[in-house]
Amino acid sequence: MKKILEKIKEYSRIIILGHVRPDGDCIGSQFGLYELLKENFPKKEIYISGESSDSVKFIGAPSLVSDDLFPGALILCLDCATKDRLSDQRYSQGAYVIKIDHHIVVDSYGDMQYVDEESPACAQIITQMAFEFGWKWNLEAATALYVGIYTDTGRFKFDSVRPETFLCAAKLLGQGISLQEIENQLSVETMxxxxxxxxxxxxxxxxxxxxxxxxxxxxxxxxxxxxxxxxxxxxxxxxxxxxxxxxxxxxxxxxxxxxxxxxxxxxxxxxxxxxxxxxxxxxxxxxxxxxxxxxxxxxxxxxxxxxxxxxxxxxx
Ligand SMILES: [Mn+2]
Missing domain, CATH: 3.10.310.30 (Diaminopimelate Epimerase; Chain A, domain 1)
Known part of the structure; x- marks a missing residue:
């Protein structure tokens, strides 16, 4: 984890990617990390590239990142096990690529990998990382990461839930997120x-x-x-x-x-x-x-x- 922080400090431009057809964990991890990086490194340029998801559109939707931004950038790939499923194939043009994921390893792409197969959500890894680094929080980051953990665990119902999962959820709740509001957003359905x-x-x-x-x-x-x-x-x-x-x-x-x-x-x-x-x-x-x-x-x-x-x- 320390090595990831060194790389984040080293680069002035960071692009965050996810996987194709993103789910709540993918979008939650991307936007959670995006908000944390903006909060803690205000001078850096931070971007999210990739697809959006209907089910969690209240978290945010990635925007189009132009070609010229990739060379020289640090690329952070979240929640994506294999390079062919990455949401933006321009990742290979980045200066340095880090994979952060919780799926079983089948493809060790990138220059550095941080994979915790025991973690039920990529958002849990990002949450642990932020607390380990002592980063400043904002409400958007905490909400996004909570939604990632909540959705990837089937709302804390799967056997993949660990004691650390609830510890992370408790810390995120401590950042002032509204469980009621999140539940409302996730439960509402179109006609x-x-x-x-x-x-x-x-x-x-x-x-x-x-x-x-x-x-x-x-x-x-x-x-x-x-x-x-x-x-x-x-x-x-x-x-x-x-x-x-x-x-x-x-x-x-x-x-x-x-x-x-x-x-x-x-x-x-x-x-x-x-x-x-x-x-x-x-x-x-x-x-x-x-x-x-x-x-x-x-x-x-x-x-x-x-x-x-x-x-x-x-x-x-
Ligand atoms: Mn996931």
């Missing part, structure tokens, strides 16, 4: 999204053994006037059905690309995802179908996975 949720709740299917799923074709997504991110987040709408420990959403993106978000609170599902151009965590994976005709085969395999899971439970 379109709510209508889509109604559609999902009325049209999901359940297989014989308990695999729940919903398909959203391109015309259906467009008919509800929601973003692809909002449509994909509907996977959580069918996450709590009794007797259905595995569930998925199948989404048709432009150019006939069919992406699957697969979730479980029982059996491991990443092996199934790997069979369909995907992978990920044991209980949360992504995959792809080549064509809608392959849906039936996937559903059958998922159904058998659930059947075998329930059988293994009764055998115990």
């Amino acid at each position: 379109n999204n709510l209508k889509l949720k109604g559609y999902v709740l009325s049209n999901f299917k359940v297989t014989e053994n308990g695999f729940a799923y919903i398909t959203l074709k391109r015309n259906e997504i467009e008919q509800f006037h929601v973003s692809d991110e909002e449509a994909a987040s509907q996977v959580s709408t069918i996450s709590t059905i009794e007797g259905c420990p595995v569930w998925a959403i199948f989404l048709e993106y432009p150019h006939n690309e069919i992406r699957i978000r697969l979730r479980s609170r029982g059996p491991m599902i990443n092996k199934l995802a790997e069979e369909y151009h995907g992978g990920g965590h044991a209980k949360a994976s992504g995959a792809r179908l080549d064509r809608w005709e392959d849906l039936e085969g996937f559903v059958k395999k998922a159904d058998l996975l659930v059947r075998d899971y329930f059988r293994s439970l009764t055998e115990k």
Whole structure:
């Protein structure tokens, strides 16, 4: 961590990047660090480059950073495991690149890496760093980092939460953030999204053994006037059905690309995802179908996975 601080002190221009299709942790980490750097190094030029996220747009949206700013800059890459997923491929033009992340290491890109795989959120690493360095805080930084930790832990519900997570949250609360306001911002839904949720709740299917799923074709997504991110987040709408420990959403993106978000609170599902151009965590994976005709085969395999899971439970 000390080495990161040395590099921050060394460079007069710093550009903060995240990953493509950013989530709350990515945006929260980027804006939290941005505010901290502006607060503690007021003479430096600080930029955030990358995509914005609908779900946490109240935190802020990255702006366009021009090409000439990259050469000579320190590039800080947050919450991004692999270089091909970086939100701005101009990172390679920077003078020095540091990766700060909490995902399992598959790609050690950059000139320096700080990876804590035990941390449930990149925002937790940034928070710990700021307190370790004794940095001055502002409300924007504390709010952004809290949102990062809060969203990446499923609102403190995942097993990835550590005692340090609550210590960080407590310190951020001590900076004057409003939990009520953050909750309001995160919980509010657009009318379109709510209508889509109604559609999902009325049209999901359940297989014989308990695999729940919903398909959203391109015309259906467009008919509800929601973003692809909002449509994909509907996977959580069918996450709590009794007797259905595995569930998925199948989404048709432009150019006939069919992406699957697969979730479980029982059996491991990443092996199934790997069979369909995907992978990920044991209980949360992504995959792809080549064509809608392959849906039936996937559903059958998922159904058998659930059947075998329930059988293994009764055998115990
Ligand atoms: Mn993250």
